Structures are given as structure tokens and as C-alpha cells.
Amino acid sequence: xxxxxxxxxxxxxxxxxxxxxxxxxxxxxxxxxxxxQERQLGEPFARAVALLTDCRGRVIIAGVGKSGNVARxxxxxxxxxxxxxxxxxxxxxxxxxxxxxxxxxVAILISKxxxxxxxxxxxxxxxxxxxxxxxxxxxxxxxxxxxxDVTLDLLVRExxxxxxxxxxxxxxxxxxxxxxLAVAVLLEKGFRPEDFARLHPGGALGRRLLTRVQxxxxxxxxxxxxxxxxxxxxxxxxxxxxxxxxxxxQGRVLGVVTAGDLTRLMQREADVLSEPVANVMSASPxxxxxxxxxxxxxxxxxxxxxxxxxxxxxxxxxxxxxHLHDLMRAGAA
Numbered sequence: 428x429x430x431x432x433x434x435x436x437x438x439x440x441x442x443x444x445x446x447x448x449x450x451x452x453x454x455x456x457x458x459x460x461x462x463x464q465e466r467q468l469g470e471p472f473a474r475a476v477a478l479l480t481d482c483r484g485r486v487i488i489a490g491v492g493k494s495g496n497v498a499r500x501x502x503x504x505x506x507x508x509x510x511x512x513x514x515x516x517x518x519x520x521x522x523x524x525x526x527x528x529x530x531x532x533v534a535i536l537i538s539k540x541x542x543x544x545x546x547x548x549x550x551x552x553x554x555x556x557x558x559x560x561x562x563x564x565x566x567x568x569x570x571x572x573x574x575x576d577v578t579l580d581l582l583v584r585e586x587x588x589x590x591x592x593x594x595x596x597x598x599x600x601x602x603x604x605x606x607x608l609a610v611a612v613l614l615e616k617g618f619r620p621e622d623f624a625r626l627h628p629g630g631a632l633g634r635r636l637l638t639r640v641q642x643x644x645x646x647x648x649x650x651x652x653x654x655x656x657x658x659x660x661x662x663x664x665x666x667x668x669x670x671x672x673x674x675x676x677q678g679r680v681l682g683v684v685t686a687g688d689l690t691r692l693m694q695r696e697a698d699v700l701s702e703p704v705a706n707v708m709s710a711s712p713x714x715x716x717x718x719x720x721x722x723x724x725x726x727x728x729x730x731x732x733x734x735x736x737x738x739x740x741x742x743x744x745x746x747x748x749x750h751l752h753d754l755m756r757a758g759a760a
Contacts, residue, residue: 541569
């Protein structure tokens with residue numbers, strides 16, 4: 428057995444700095460390529476977004492090899508953000524799969540060289556069908572670019588591969604540009620978190636996006652006090668009802684008293700129990716609304732250091748109490 432095989436850990440330790448340097452060089456090179464793409468982004472991108480936003484059919488995305496892998500990911504991103512899209516293999520397309528394409532579709536065709544024979548065969552078929560085409564290529568003078576309605580220049584000077592052969596930097600830039608298109612289109616369409624939740628009902632993400640305050644809040648025996656109550660009454664509620672007492676009048680929230688308010692009062696007053704709650708309460712408390720997404724309320728609570736909130740309905744009437752721990756337990760965080 429060779430020394431290299433017998434002592435891999437020792438050998439790796441001697442090469443550690445070189446390995447880390449190479450890895451950093453790849454990340455830096457790809458980061459620079461992304462920054463260059465950001466600087467050159469302009470009017471063709473806006474035209475491509477307009478084509479995709481106005482598309483009445485589906486977005487057909489095609490590419491060969493590594494470009495095909497990126498195309499599959501891009502189709503998944505568009506579909507999950509409200510724009511129906513599918514991947515079409517260029518070779519299979521001319522052997523029957525063109526049947527899924529219609530004249531109202533828009534095609535995104537990906538090829539670094541813009542001269543892929545498989546893709547050029549598909550272009551001719553799409554052109555005959557009247558399908559609008561967006562080219563993503565690093566060669567704006569290529570045949571792909573000349574046939575397209577809009578060309579997005581990938582502008583990749585060299586791959587991270589030391590031989591400038593394996594698609595690395597170019598696929599990173601293509602995928603990032605695909606994300607930029609998808610996000611720009613969803614914003615143009617007014618795609619909301621609720622829409623995203625509807626398309627992602629499963630798993631932790633679905634729970635986070637679908638959980639609303641009304642699903643988690645306490646509804647019965649709410650910790651309410653009248654304006655005329657004293658801190659003696661509030662102390663009992665704070666101990667029994669998880670540190671929150673709500674001062675109300677005719678179903679309207681006037682203020683809240685928390686365990687923190689009680690602690691601060693005890694530090695400055697000797698006789699805390701006879702103190703009117705109206706003198707202690709926070710008169711403009713932060714509240715939640717029953718139809719709000721739980722994730723939004725969790726963010727508000729964490730930002731302001733709040734453990735519980737009164738919950739109001741559309742008429743500003745008190746209908747419940749929501750606790751941060753309950754929201755987090757329900758997966759809204």
C-alpha cells in the first residue's frame with residue numbers, strides 16, 4: 428500500500444491551504460460573474476419579463492446537458508411562483524413532445540454557445556407555431572440569438588473549471604438570471620404570500636404560510652379587566668393567564684398590563700395592589716388581527732419583544748389572545 432493511501436489524513440493536512448484557496452477562487456470567480464451580470468442587466472431583461480407576464484399559455488423552457496438541468500430547475504421555480512412552466516427536452520420535442528406546446532406559450536431557450544444542433548431544430552418548430560422565444564446565451568451573435576424575440580446575454584468570460592471546459596460559472600449565472608426572471612414576473616403579477624401558500628401546502632413551509640392567528644389564538648375566558656379595576660385584580664389574571672391582562676370597554680381594547688409592567692411598578696411604588704390599572708396599562712398596545720398570517724405576527728412579536736397580543740376582528744373588537752409560544756408550536760415561525 429502506498430504512503431498516499433496509508434496516510435490520507437496527513438496528506439490532506441499538507442494540502443489543506445491549497446484546497447481552501449482553490450475553493451475560494453471558484454466562489455470569487457462565480458461571484459464576480461454574477462456582479463457583471465447585474466451591472467449589464469437592462470432593457471432586454473425588461474422585455475423578457477413583459478413577455479412572460481403577458482403569456483396566456485405556459486412557459487416552455489428547454490436546454491441540453493447542463494443547460495437542461497438548469498432549465499428543469501427554472502421551470503420548477505416559475506411553476507411554484509404562479510407561472511405555469513414545464514421543461515421540454517429538445518431531442519424529444521421533435522419526436523412527438525411538441526404536442527404540449529401551443530401558440531400562446533412563451534419559450535425560454537438556454538445554450539451557452541447558442542449553436543446547439545438539438546436546440547436549433549426545436550427553434551424552427553417553435554417559429555412555425557408562432558411561439559415567442561427568449562434566448563439565454565453567452566454568444567449574442569449566435570443562431571439562437573438571431574431567431575429569438577429577446578436575447579439575454581449570459582456574458583461568461585471563462586468557466587471556473589481550470590480547463591475552461593466544464594459548465595460551472597455559466598450555469599451559476601444562468602440559474603441566477605432565471606431566478607431574477609421568476610421573481611420579477613411574480614412581482615409584476617402581484618403574487619402574494621397567500622398564493623405561495625396555496626401552491627405549497629405540505630411540510631414546514633406550508634404550515635408557516637397557511638397558519639393564521641385565528642387557528643392558534645385563545646378564544647374563551649379572555650383575561651379582560653374593566654377600566655375601574657385595580658392592580659390587585661390584574662395580579663390574579665397575570666398569574667393565571669400567562670402574563671397578560673387586557674383592559675377593555677364595551678369590547679374595545681383600551682390597553683394591556685403585562686408581568687413586566689407589574690415588575691416596574693413594584694420597583695417604584697410600595698402599595699401596588701391598590702393602583703388603578705388605567706394608570707399602569709400600555710394605552711396603545713400592539714395587536715394582531717384574526718385573519719393575519721401567523722408568521723407575520725411572530726415577526727412583529729420577536730421584533731418588539733412581546734410574548735402575547737390581543738387579537739381583534741375587522742371591526743376592531745377583541746376576539747382572542749395569541750401567544751408567541753403557541754404560534755411557534757404551530758409552525759408559524
